[in-house]
Amino acid sequence: MYDFSKMTGAIHDWLSSIMPNLGVIITEWVIIGLLFLAFFALLGLVLVYAERRIAGFFQFRLGPNRVGPFGMFQTVADTVKLLLKELVGTDRADKFLYNLAPFFLIIAALMAMATIPYGLGLIAYDVNIGLFFMMAISSIGVIGILLAGWASNNKYSMIGALRSGAVIISYELSLGLSSVLAMVLLAGTLNMNEIVMSQQDGWWLFRGHIPAIIAFIVFIITGTAETNRVPFDLTEAESELGAGFHAEYSGIKFAFFFLAEFVNMFIISAIAVTVFLGGWLPIHIPYWEGFNNIMDYIPGPFWFMIKTSGVIFLLMWFRWTFPRLRIDQILTLEWKYLLPISLINLILMAFIVMMGWVF
């Protein structure tokens, strides 16, 4: 397994040899920031294209197929169109908050991405509270949605934003209880790298018995709700609210919301992969030594992207399968079913860890 900290260490040493200490820090900040921004934009392009192709696949049609081979450059063309579009705002709205709101979502998503381990030694912000930091920083995004809805000076935006606030704040509870607490009990750490390393003998999804599987199911449901995707997308229910909280945004400002939604989907999948599915560790099958050795040669980031794509495909599958729920059904699902289930699951998990029944 290649250790990426050798590569980053070499770059750091080279930078240290040509410039003073402060210069090194600032240069590294700029490099990492640019890398993440590039990855961010690329993710948006790829995920939007994948979403549209998969939608086509599920609905027995082709999806985008004219721009470039297999329509691969469709989203590039769309991005150029979004960049060139005129920015239309609402009259008599709070312009400052209206323009500020998209940045809350973008910055929250970008900062959450920094704590994901993409490979051995390939993590931007390796902090001892990794998973907790991620939950904390994601909770700021909802303020952006609320502000966007309010500052648009439009009743449909406002209704969308309030629905979104209600859904995100309530589902955050189950997300935290099911994924963070139950799985942290198993792994015994909040550090993302250590969570991955603790799964070398097997993924927590399989080693944690039934509570881990329940936690995974609850996590996927609540993760879908957190990203405001179907069947929980009534914040932007097209048929009733126009486009919900971003109805009044156009051009690149709308693109920010759109991008943040897709990147949030990636982040939720990345957490699922890191916590339940072994992160960047290769797939190992017990007693198949030859197979395991071959799998070890495939680099970690590749495994990470493969697993994350699998979970993203699952979320997209949901989107084109389930009908949209009503707001009262959504809140009933959370408060009367998911929250009690995850609380009981947490007690069950604590019992299993206490008895040492984890294999």
Place this chain on the structure above:
Amino acid sequence: MGAQIMFYILAAVIVIFSFLAVTSRKVMRATVYLLFVLLATAGLYFTIDYNFMAGVQLIVYAGGIVALIVFAVMLTERIGDKIESPSTMQMIMAALISVIGAGVTISVLLGHDFKQASQDVGQDVAKIGENLLNYGNGGYVLPFEVVSILLLASMIAAIVVAKRKFEN
């Protein structure tokens, strides 16, 4: 050096946005300025490597309290309008009280001889957790449980207040 520069930037953000939060005539903007103050405070915790505290600051204040304040502000009437300016007398009195309060606080902070706590927990999350549930000497289980009961009581109270009253 880098940490010092970050400290001054964050301190400036806190001072400027605290001032703006109380002087802004638009209530929603004041909320957002308050959010910036709380985020910069979390940043200060990060600069001294107290990550757990910073995470709690983010999730409780920035993600929880401010979202709650935004909801509360949305329930008030005419939030888009500017609030009218208070009278000159009120402003002078408020400024006077603020200056006296700041003076007392700063003089106490500067005059007090701070000592290191007998038990240095450090930044390890596991140690913080163990100390919170430690009922031995120097443990924090009593304040932890008292706060839990307070939160439980307020949660039950909220449910009772919000519950629909059935008519007989």
